[in-house]
Amino acid sequence: MINIEHVTKKYGDFIAVNDLSLTVESSEFLVILGPSGCGKSTLLRLINKMIERNDGVVMINGENIDDLKGVELRKTIGYVIQNIGLFPHMNVHKNIATVPRLLKWKEDTIDQRVADMLTLVGLEPSTYKDKKPAQLSGGEAQRIGVARAMASDPAILLMDEPFGAVDPINRLRLQKEFRKIQRKLKKTVVFVTHDTDEALLLADRICIMNKGEIVQVDSPENIVLHPKNDFVKDFFKEEGILTILSRKPAVDYAEPIEVDENPLHKDATMRDVLLKMLTTGQDRVSLSNGSISWDALLQIAGSDVHESE
């Protein structure tokens, strides 16, 4: 758990983070979202003491980070920087082994760990471990960056626009895979982005920032359906609801009514259901475990409205 209490960071007279308080629960995927220059990276770097605060307190698992040496603290927190920053003179194996080596793990433990990490991020260890960063595609490099940050199995991961440099198709795949990994390993993740779709897809909670301050912290549904003010509303526009639907597995909402038609695939989301209705004109779509109707779909999109009103 990370507690950020009344933290302020100034660069000269410029206030980059202003009296900000935020709690990140254990195993939570928290996304910090905001326009460029609003202080997202700064906030992230305050957590692992890459930069010093001017005011306020940061606690990690109940321990004040001021009681810890920066170098030691950072070995226990995974960190993926905005531009990956793989070491160009080291191969993939050595890159991933960085923190385990700093922690003086045994070599054979490290070898095993590197192989596991590569498998985890979907890269074949024997193919990739000897490659140099220059030989990797943008997507592969991002995966290695994530693998490197997780190599020592830190409970907390700080990620600064980790998928920023990947093309849209690979980005979506990486996002989905990473979301799965996070669920499986129950990491506490603080994830910075300025991409609204990415935030809605990944987050347990989204923290919207502007000009060094928090505007709203809430679940993706609530952020889209109940924006606190025009700033948040303008940020998501109307399409936000589509991303919300894409987070909901259709099978979770199936009604036990059989329809005589090919069902949607098992992993289909409510967004796929909506698309099917729009393209075919049907008002009921078949699923592997029943079906779902147009009215039900509307209710699902609106159900959140009733809950929070």
Place this chain on the structure above:
Amino acid sequence: MITVKDKTLLLLSSIGAAAFVFLNLIKHKPNRILPGEPYSSFDIFGNIGITLFLVWGVFIVISFVELKHKNQIIFILTTGLLISLFWLLLSNVEALIDGESSARISFSAGFYVQIFCIYMLYSTYTERIKDHTYIKWIGLLSIVGVFYYFTNTDAFSHLSLVKEYAIKKEQFYDHLRIHALLTFASVITGAIIAIPLGILAYSRKKLEDKIMVPLSIIETIPTFALFGVLLVPLAGLGNLPFFEQIGVSGIGWAPAYVALTLYTLLPIGRNTLTGFHSVDRNVIEAAAGMGMSNRQILQKIELPLAFPVIFTGIRIAFIQTIGGAVLAGLVGGGGLGTFVFLGLGEASPDLILLGVLPIVFFTILLDYILRTIEKIIGGMIYD
């Protein structure tokens, strides 16, 4: 319309051709002191000379056309030209000398200019040969082979330069050794001082100017002035027992060594600074973010990544120092410069060349070796 396709080739071959026609090739001297009688390329080569001249002409023509395998063709022709030039020259020397043991042949401007053009062509077009690379090795081996053959001929021993060498053989190797020693010692000392200075200038922004500006100023001090400045302190130092024992004094090797070392500080220090600045900030940020200490970042990340640039600085320092070490001859420091200044005093161009030619040769050789190492290091670090 006719357009120039290869300006380098046109320039070099025009100069070569002009040197062939207008400049004297050699001088025939009855003995070491008397001025000689000049001979032009046509005088020496006679009718065959037309063929050599035509090779220069062919180069000029080639520079106006597109040609398949151009680099290889130029390389082969250049190799042939070089070998024929020597072959014909040496086979005509015997006749000129005509059995007089004190007579000698010395090269004139026409010879040096043509050799220079041939060398430039050689280095330009070997670089460009990308396929059929075995040609390079055949060319190189045939030149080495032919030269080896020439060094054992009588004609070769009549060359004035060879005569000077024969007289000064022992001194030559002593001075060559001193020259090499001075060069290596200065560059290594320079590197030991300048690399930490460069790192300091990088890591303490405030010190950058305080370090780099003096290094730049040193570079602008003329060698004579520097020797003058060093004279007094080194003479003083030479009075202390230890320094007296190792031969430190206001003249000799000590001022040469100190001056040469000082001159290497800028190229090495500046390249160290540039090398460190060229390391991607993101890479350093990532290293720090994973809990590396400043020291670990320096050792494991910055130094290896900056090293190729630093090494380039060391190469530049080497090239500069091999040439600069000539000036050691001025203050009695020894080295090949001794011949140069002796030759200047005696107005003996061949003695000067005895000093200069090995310097040119070793500069080219060392540059080639260090560039090769540079590529290998770069490859190890990035591929």
